[in-house]
Amino acid sequence: MKILAWHVHASWMTSFVQGDHDYLVPVLPDRGPDGRGRALTYEWPSAVREVRPAELADEDIDVVVLQRLSELQLFQRWSGRALGRHGVPAVYVEHNTPRGDVDEWIHPLAARADIPIVHVTQFNAMAWDNGLAPTVVIEHGVPDYGYQYTGRLDSLAVAVNEPVRRWRVAGLDLVQRISQYVPVGVYGMGADQLAGRFGPGLAATDDLSQKELHARTANHLAYLHSCRWTSLGLSLVEAMTLGCPVLVIASTAAPESVPAQAGVVSSDPDVLARTALRWQSDRAEARDVGLAARLHALDHFGLPRFLDEWNRILKEVCR
Known part of the structure; x- marks a missing residue:
């Protein structure tokens, strides 16, 4: 049709x-x-x-x-x-x-x-x-973009467009809090406007192609889904498909979309930060969680x- x-x-x-x-x-x-x-x-x-x-x-x-x-x-x-x-x-x-x-x-x-x-x-x-x-x-x-996770960086990845305008909805204040413990890379249109709003724990990259965004995301230790009040972000599903372990704010559809073996879902940002610190020292656990996230994404979001x-x-x- x-x-x-x-x-x-x-x-x-x-x-x-x-x-x-x-x-x-x-x-x-x-x-x-x-x-x-x-x-x-x-x-x-x-x-x-x-x-x-x-x-x-x-x-x-x-x-x-x-x-x-x-x-x-x-x-x-x-x-x-x-x-x-x-x-x-x-x-x-x-x-x-x-x-x-x-x-x-x-x-x-x-x-x-x-x-x-x-x-x-x-x-x-x-x-x-x-x-x-x-x-x-x-x-x-989502399409199967293939297993791409390396986790070679000690930082977390966040993908959000217009982060300054969508500050609380997208949970950028929570990202700011977590970045005090674990470095964070924010990707998306308008991410460059974050300059000066965060300390040294944040790096911002403006609009990328989807292919390049996936490659960058897969190099981070884990994907951070910080949204407070929004539909389940496709960037979260795509990160799981890539094999990334995920750290997720427990809001809207996230708790029923990310099983326990695929990452950590919590309304407490400190729990997410502590998990990231643990994964920094236990890369094998992070890799295993990411593999479980990928299997779930392929099965549920194929x-x-x-x-x-x-x-x-x-x-x-x-x-």
Whole structure:
């Protein structure tokens, strides 16, 4: 089938476009948020084709995969067609946890029964008030990037985009606390803005290609997932696939996604720091934990399962 989807989250999209379909991604001259086009630092198959807004009206689209509320209006304005029961079939991928007071966690599409909401974690599906909208959970899936772990560095790896803007949500204050005991390398867009905010225990590297990020991550002692309030980060799943042992703040979907043999999950940053110090002196334990993390990731977050589940929901929506 022919699927239209905006390039919003590159890591998630990299997995999604591995299916046996044709994928259209809107592109604008400035490659801004509403038209990023094909990813420039990720490897996408040739089945992903860029499409300009003016071309959408002539495209025979089978289904639209929405990821932001604004895309409903964008599609109608650009294509002249509606979405849902009286237009082109659509699903809405909810990548995020709700914001605000718990009584206000009503999903923006809760009043629509014609556009299913696909949550990426069971936690998200539970936390949101989905109202009338049909809901389904399709957990993350990632390709097998191969076992790459070396752990030759004594530091931890953190991957987060815009860490200054997302300071508390992404748990950068917790990273700062842990970096007083164990060095930390932070990777992601805008990581260079951390300069001066940390002591000597932090190194920051701005945007890298996915391949280079994986190679850098695998050289660290362990991967640190510091997010307080967010969906399960794909960078965590990818690190596990690489064979990295993981240290994880116990929040949202993390506790049920990382088994005990794959790393340490705790709401106490000091527990994570002490574990990292132990792994520094016991590399064999760190390597064994990383191997268990990889086996779990391949079994639970494998790409075939992810694509099969997406095929089912897309076929149901198109029927």
